[in-house]
Amino acid sequence: MSRIAVLGAGAWGTALMLTLARRGGHELTLWAHSEDEAVTMRSTRQNKRFLPGFSLPADLAITSSLEEAVPSAEVLLCVVPSEHLRATFVNAASLITPQHAIVSATKGIEQGTFLRMSQVIEELTPAKVAALSGPSFAQEVAEAMPTVVTIAAKDHALAKRLQEDFSSSTFRTYANEDIVGVELGGALKNVIALAAGVVAGLGLGHNVAAALMTRGIAEITRLAVACGGKPETLAGLSGLGDLVLTCTGSLSRNRTVGMELGKGRKLPEIIASLDGKVAEGVRSTSAALGLARRHGVEMPITQQMDAVLHEGKAPMDAIHALMTRSLRTE
Secondary structure: OOEEEEEOOOHHHHHHHHHHHHHOOOEEEEEOOOHHHHHHHHHHOOEOOOEOOOOOOOOOEEEOOHHHHOOOOOEEEEOOOHHHHHHHHHHHHHHOOOOOEEEEOOOOEOOOOOOEHHHHHHHHOOOEEEEEEOOOOHHHHHOOOOEEEEEEOOOHHHHHHHHHHHOOOOEEEEEEOOHHHHHHHHHHHHHHHHHHHHHHHHOOOHHHHHHHHHHHHHHHHHHHHHOOOOHHHHOOHHHHHHHHHHHHOOOOHHHHHHHHHHOOOOHHHHHHHOOOOOOHHHHHHHHHHHHHHHHOOOOHHHHHHHHHHHOOOOHHHHHHHHHOOOOOOO
């Protein structure tokens, strides 16, 4: 049995907590940033805002205090949005020891520093860090639909230990030592999913959607390899698997945002309609470009998506720019 604290009570954090509870054998704590949300969840035994319809276990501790959640835990499962990850660990740093294992299930790249989430955590804490990623919608995980993901850590023994902690009959995990490839696959697929949504919103058909995913995984792989990742990782669950899901699934928030952009809606209006839920690709796009520039990697789809999001470029003009780039070999 492990003592696990889930840091982040959004849809994904709550879904992961539910699958850990169903597995059994763990002592679980769910940390919410807001005391009001923690109080509501304790009284209703539901996360009505982010994942309604699922009962929270009666023995689940729910708190908004890091001092209550962190010291007694052996494993910290981080599921806070990427923009809040640094602040969360700045606040928790004094409570974390080298004996803690931290699993990042946050998919993103930090603005400004262009660090992966595990790198931010390692910068702030003495703990060993792993990453969890793969094709996994929170709703389906919460419903106990079969899901398969990857847990990556540079320390193979840590990855194997966490694999045992997280695996169940409905949530299968594979161990991996390529944390760079796993994290970048999880972060960058959100950018391509935005573009896939734009294509769908414009009604451009299946041909270009398939081409977009194929060229998308090519540019994701280029950047991941330049950062030290392995190409075979990007052909696996946390790369191609997550990309296909997020580009095609109706539950994908990133694809939904892209679709609305393709239909002509403005980004602030679309973000407001998410009611606090996060489409990580919106933030990751410019950070991915910064990381790509640092490594001299060309990412044309990401570049055009950034222009649509942050420069007001018309989605159809972005598609035209991609289709009329100079011709080359594949």
